[in-house]
Amino acid sequence: MRSYINRYVELSVSGKRIRVRGLLIDIGSDIMVLHDGERFLYLPLLHLQQMSLSVKQEPGVEFSEISWEPSQDLSYRKVLMNAKGMFTELYITGNQSIHGYVTSIMNDFFVFQSPVFHSVLIAMRHLKYLIPYRPNATPYAMNPTSFPVSTPTMALARTLDQQLKKLEGELVVFNLGEHPGKIGLLKSADTPMIEVITSGGASMFMHIDHVQTVHCP
CATH class of the missing domain: 2.30.30 (SH3 type barrels.)
Incomplete structure (x- = not known):
């Protein structure tokens, strides 16, 4: 799979009908990173059903134009830790994504604060992909004071x-x-x-x- 880094690939991802396409940037122990021309997509390998070179070459971004620092210990949990407090899009189920902030990470689930769904507990094994937004972006262009990021008030268990x-x-x-x-x-x-x-x-x-x-x- 690493031989495909810096090449356009297309993926079949569990629960998603449309194939995901992008430039393969990096592969960690249990997660891979694509760039779709605008954003970085972090996809846990657990949900990778199929990957192949893209028959449709996407125009635009080249690997040399992307600011990316390879990590020797790139992992799903580390990505979640780095995403805390950053406006993020998650795809888990159905036809919709949810938008908000990772606030707490436990053994096998994490807490995601959304202006629509409020505090959502997400089973780690079911996250299909994570997309961080650009710095200083906020949900629905809301004023940060309208949706302050806070830790959940509920008592959290480990599992x-x-x-x-x-x-x-x-x-x-x-x-x-x-x-x-x-x-x-x-x-x-x-x-x-x-x-x-x-x-x-x-x-x-x-x-x-x-x-x-x-x-x-």
Whole structure:
């Protein structure tokens, strides 16, 4: 794969119908970096289904024009650490991205503060890619005072299953509410299964491995 660095590639990424194209910049132990002509894309290797040289050569940016310092210890967790406090776009599920700031990083999940969804718990294994915005950019061009970055007020556990246990009895939204059956009262979180009471009063059971995101409305 490293022989493709400084060449245009196209990727099939889990959960995304459209192939991702860009200039391959770097590869770490569990993450790769592309440049799409405007932004850097950080893609965890876990979700790389296929990569090949792009048959469509993208015009514009050359590797020599990109300011990039290779890192001997480039990793997913290090990328998250460096992204803390930086306005970032994340793609996790469905057809939408979410925008905001990484605020806390735990063992297998991290907290993302969004002006739309507020504090979102994101399972690390389900992040498809991360795109940092340019310095000084803010969500929706908001004044920074309108959306101050702050650490979450909830008590954080080390792991996502422990965090879900803390949320028992709370109204929760799973996977950004892409399915109405994944919104409801979290009745129990006894790993590996969780039980949610939907708006109609029915029980919905879900394996914790399929929890991509969770937030409280």
